[in-house]
Amino acid sequence: MSSQRHIIxxxxxxxKTTYLAALWHVIEAGPKTTSLTLEKITGDARYLNKxxxxxxxxxxxxxxxxxxxxxxxxxxxxxKTGDTMILSLPDFSGETFQEIFADRHCLEELxxxxxxxxxxxxFVNADRANDTMSILDHGFDGEDDEDDEDDExxxxxxxxxxxxxDARKVPEQTRIVDLLQLLQTAPFxxxxxxxxxxxxxxxxxxxxxxxxxxxxxxxxxxxxxxLANNAKxxxxxxxxxxxxxxxxxxxxxxxxxxxxxAKRVIxxxxxxxxxxxxxxxxxxxxxxx
Amino acid sequence: xxxxxxxxxxxxEVAIDGSCLEGHDPIQSCPHFGQPDAIDDREPSExxxxxxxxxxxEKPKVQLPHGESLSQLEVDAQQLQRAARFVVxxxxxxxxxxxxxxxxxxxxxxxxxxxxxxxxxxxxxAFERLAHQSRxxxxxxxxxxxxxxxxxxxxxxxxALAGLENPSRRTDLFFSDRAGETYRxxxxxxxxxxxxxxxxxxxxxxxxxxxxxxxxxxxxxxVLATIGRMVRAMLDSGALNDTQxxxxxxxxxxxxxxxxxxxxxxxxxxxxxxxxxxxxxxxIATIQYFAISxxxxxxxxxxxxxxxxxxxxxxxxxxxxxxxxxxxxxxxTGFDRLATITRARA
Numbered sequence: 033m034s035s036q037r038h039i040i041x042x043x044x045x046x047x048k049t050t051y052l053a054a055l056w057h058v059i060e061a062g063p064k065t066t067s068l069t070l071e072k073i074t075g076d077a078r079y080l081n082k083x084x085x086x087x088x089x090x091x092x093x094x095x096x097x098x099x100x101x102x103x104x105x106x107x108x109x110x111x112k113t114g115d116t117m118i119l120s121l122p123d124f125s126g127e128t129f130q131e132i133f134a135d136r137h138c139l140e141e142l143x144x145x146x147x148x149x150x151x152x153x154x155f156v157n158a159d160r161a162n163d164t165m166s167i168l169d170h171g172f173d174g175e176d177d178e179d180d181e182d183d184e185x186x187x188x189x190x191x192x193x194x195x196x197x198d199a200r201k202v203p204e205q206t207r208i209v210d211l212l213q214l215l216q217t218a219p220f221x222x223x224x225x226x227x228x229x230x231x232x233x234x235x236x237x238x239x240x241x242x243x244x245x246x247x248x249x250x251x252x253x254x255x256x257x258x259l260a261n262n263a264k265x266x267x268x269x270x271x272x273x274x275x276x277x278x279x280x281x282x283x284x285x286x287x288x289x290x291x292x293x294a295k296r297v298i299x300x301x302x303x304x305x306x307x308x309x310x311x312x313x314x315x316x317x318x319x320x321x
Numbered sequence: 322x323x324x325x326x327x328x329x330x331x332x333x334e335v336a337i338d339g340s341c342l343e344g345h346d347p348i349q350s351c352p353h354f355g356q357p358d359a360i361d362d363r364e365p366s367e368x369x370x371x372x373x374x375x376x377x378x379e380k381p382k383v384q385l386p387h388g389e390s391l392s393q394l395e396v397d398a399q400q401l402q403r404a405a406r407f408v409v410x411x412x413x414x415x416x417x418x419x420x421x422x423x424x425x426x427x428x429x430x431x432x433x434x435x436x437x438x439x440x441x442x443x444x445x446x447a448f449e450r451l452a453h454q455s456r457x458x459x460x461x462x463x464x465x466x467x468x469x470x471x472x473x474x475x476x477x478x479x480x481a482l483a484g485l486e487n488p489s490r491r492t493d494l495f496f497s498d499r500a501g502e503t504y505r506x507x508x509x510x511x512x513x514x515x516x517x518x519x520x521x522x523x524x525x526x527x528x529x530x531x532x533x534x535x536x537x538x539x540x541x542x543x544v545l546a547t548i549g550r551m552v553r554a555m556l557d558s559g560a561l562n563d564t565q566x567x568x569x570x571x572x573x574x575x576x577x578x579x580x581x582x583x584x585x586x587x588x589x590x591x592x593x594x595x596x597x598x599x600x601x602x603x604x605i606a607t608i609q610y611f612a613i614s615x616x617x618x619x620x621x622x623x624x625x626x627x628x629x630x631x632x633x634x635x636x637x638x639x640x641x642x643x644x645x646x647x648x649x650x651x652x653x654t655g656f657d658r659l660a661t662i663t664r665a666r667a
Contacts, residue, residue, distance in 0.1 A: 044473055133446070136385045143383040164430055165457040166463045168620045195460045202449040203430065210445045217443075253432040257439040261483045261491075 035146050036117055037105075038316050041211070042155030042202055043129055049094070051155065053087035054275040054309055056080045058294050059108055066310040073292025075104035084190040085097065088293055089201045090276070111316065112158045117317050133207045134199035146215060151316030154212075156204065156264055158247060158272070159233040159279075160241065164203045205252035212258065216265050228312040229259075234272030234298055235256040237244070244270035269313045272300035332505040388446035390476035397494055399443065399479070405493035407522045408635050412529030413547070414501035417572035417615055420466040421529070422478050422496050424615035424625040425632060429480075435629035437482040437636070440491055444479045455570050463618050471500040476518055482636070492636045497523070508551055514560035525566045525635050530590065530613075532573030536580040545593050552597055556604050564641035566607045569594055569646065570631065575617035606641065608622065609634060 042048040056172045059070045073080075083297040105117040132138045138146070216222045231237070231244045242250070248270060249256040259268045277296030279285045288296050294307065328335045365475035399405065410418045427450040442448065455464035469476075472490070481493045507513040509656035514520060530548055534540040546567065557559045567589075571577070577586050594610040602608055611634070614626040653656045 037416070064442055103547075129660060132385065136387050136446075137382040138385060142382040163458070166427070166455050166624075167459070167461060168455075168459055168616075168618075168624065170455065192461045192463075195458065197448070197453040198449055199446065201458055202446075206449060207432070207444055209442075213441060213443070215446075219385075227399075254430050257429065257433065261438060261440040261488060281436060301328050305460055 036317050037145075037150040038153060038313060039117055039145055039148065039150060041129065041156065042151045042223055042230075044125075044127065046155035046157045047230070047273070048155040049083055050087060050275040051153075051230065051232060051309065052080070053083040053093050054293075054297055055313075056084050056106075057087065058086075058297070058309060065137060066308045067110055068310045068314065069110045069111060069188065071109050071116065073104060073106055077104060080104060080142065085303055087273075087276070090238065090288050093276075102254065109315075115317075115319075119313060119317075129207075130200050133202070133210050134286075143219075147220050149223060149225070151228070151313075153228050153230055153312060153316070154208065155230045155232050156208070156248070156252065157233050158231050158251075160251075161203070161238045162205070162207070162251075194223040203254075205255045206253070208255050209258045212262075216262075222265070223296065224264065226316050226317060228257075228269045228270075228271050229255075231270070231272045232313060233274060234300055235274040235277065237272065244272040247272070269302075269312065269315055273309055274298035274299070275309065332437045351555055370581050376396070380649075386443065388444060389450075390444055390447040390478055390498065391495075393475060393477070396477050396479075399493075403493055405479075405495050405520065406524050406635065407495050407497065409442040409519045411497075411504050411526065411545075411551075412501055412530065412570075412572070413505060413531055415468065416503070416529040416531040417502060417532075418470055418498055418529060419451055419568075420616045421527075421572065421613070421628065422498065423448065423455065423489075426478075427452055427455070428482065428625045429482075433485055434625070435632040436485045437492075437632070438485055438488070438569055439601060440481040440483045442480050444477070447476075447478055466616075469500045471502050472501065475517070475521075476501050479590065482587060494635060504551065505547075508554050509546075511558040511560075512593065513553035514555050514558045516561065520555070520560045523565060525554075525568060525638055526561060527568045527570050527631070527635075530569060530571045532614075533570050533576040535571070535586050535590070536573075536582070538574045538582065541556070541589065549593060549597065552630070554602060555602055561577045561605055563603075563605055565605060566634075566638045567601075567605050568596075568608070568631070568634065569597070569610045571610075572615060573611040574612045574627065575614040575619065575622045576611075579619075579621075607638070 040048045040052065041051055059068050078108055081316050107116065107117045108119050128139060212227075214310055215218065215225075229244065231247050234244070235248055240247075245256075248259075256265055275296060275297055277288050277291070295306050297309050299306055299309045299311060303306075396405075410421060418431050425434070426442075432437075438520040451461050451466055454461055454466060461530055476498050477499065478496045479493065480496070483492075484490045499517075499519070507517070520526065526550065528548060531544060534544045552561075552567065561567065571590055577583050580586060590610075590612075594608070598608045611627065611631045613628050613631055614622040615628060616624055617626070652661060
């Protein structure tokens with residue numbers, strides 16, 4: 033029996049909690065959309081139950097807060113291969129990960145979970161604002177030169193209310209690259225790991241007709257370059273997931289509620305769109321390294 | 322000798338028995354030696370890192386690399402793991418040293434640049450601090466870069482890049498940053514240039530010429546003359562030698578281009594470059610000239626305009642030729658070999 037422990041990572045509102053709720057339902061209920069079935073669960077299931085209830089009602093799945101951290105292990109059997117695996121998914125809150133970049137330390141407990149051989153499911157949210165925007169991106173899009181007689185003084189504007197640098201607000205791709213680098217630097221042990229970049233809220237990208245990898249290259253170029261150039265450290269796949277199936281407005285909510293919960297999920301994996309959100313986990317566990 | 326020995330490698334007992342877990346000898350050659358202990362040492366522990374829990378309610382935490390700009394010692398430690406190329410970026414106050422470094426980082430945030438792509442950086446936090454005042458989130462209406470103060474001393478930024486055509490060719494670059502006033506004051510005591518460690522390890526010295534000041538008629542001649550004197554001072558003091566490449570980099574090209582006197586300015590700069598090449602060309606590997614606009618506040622030039630050629634020159638500048646030194650006859654001892662090495666370096 034192979035025994036691998038994978039970890040879910042992602043900054044606040046990256047979609048990992050919603051994914052976890054959908055995953056919990058799919059493998060617990062054992063519907064026909066996946067080959068993974070739940071054998072047993074260890075740990076505190078209250079947290080999982082809480083988030084899956086919200087997910088089933090098509091409510092916003094409550095965000096994980098620091099005090100809500102719960103660690104559970106799912107013993108899962110792959111009916112296709114017959115293999116049994118342990119999916120330990122410590123869903124540490126996004127704030128815990130913020131501390132890593134901003135404060136340059138991490139909880140010892142998290143350190144232990146991060147410093148494992150298992151795979152990584154890293155979440156980024158497709159429904160996000162551009163956080164790399166520069167002042168010049170704002171100011172020179174065609175409407176700036178109408179009254180520039182006094183442009184010699186444009187360099188100083190006493191009216192500006194300058195915000196102090198806040199490490200929690202630097203571009204998300206920078207924080208992700210930093211974290212992935214840290215995981216390969218002492219005190220962590222450098223090792224080859226599998227990682228799936230999961231682009232959540234994938235439904236908002238469908239009109240763009242792009243793949244998850246293309247989305248990462250377009251929206252997070254630094255991360256894309258880092259992963260491409262560090263294939264010896266990270267064997268990478270990309271996945272698009274809409275664990276809720278769409279945006280939760282009054283109109284769409286009713287149509288989503290009308291569907292079988294497991295079938296409202298969208299999972300873009302390996303060039304195909306389907307409903308099996310366990311595919312990235314199965315790849316992380318696959319014994320073909 | 323009562324100083325506490327530290328190492329960031331978990332399980333290393335250098336503090337207890339003075340030996341390196343990874344077998345480095347001397348222990349100072351270990352890249353993790355001297356780094357903070359892996360486990361936060363608010364509560365020093367004899368044998369278990371978990372004892373910090375006893376300090377209070379706070380959960381124990383593991384200290385991680387800081388991600389800020391690096392000291393010379395930290396750079397030396399990184400060098401032990403991987404060879405790197407040092408680029409000294411020097412120039413007067415407000416000549417655009419930090420803005421140049423920042424603009425290069427910002428380009429890689431948006432994709433490949435200068436036929437290179439991003440591989441790694443151990444100073445991402447520092448880059449982000451530099452970039453803050455150019456970001457929309459800063460609340461400023463005009464981009465700016467926080468200046469480097471004398472009190473900050475010498476610091477380095479790190480960027481590792483790979484060629485787009487040859488991704489396996491990785492180049493680690495360390496850019497030095499130091500307050501302009503320090504270099505300026507060294508001109509009065511040229512021997513001080515010899516005390517700057519960044520100059521002794523640099524393969525490339527990029528000397529910035531402030532284009533905004535060139536555009537001011539009352540400043541033009543003083544700026545150019547200062548550049549000439551600075552080059553002379555560095556060479557005469559022996560801080561620069563013929564294994565190093567000197568680059569004269571006119572920054573804020575956008576300001577010069579907007580000046581009514583742009584033709585005269587460019588002619589004066591060209592004349593300076595020619596004079597320096599003629600006077601000092603034999604004493605240094607190469608002298609090259611670049612004109613860049615790292616960040617035009619009016620947005621008329623692309624960000625990092627013409628910085629691609631500069632970056633490529635940093636990466637492609639050749640290493641000095643290997644000097645063949647006649648070996649001592651029968652170098653049977655380590656001291657004989659050392660004598661050969663010493664002569665090779667002479």
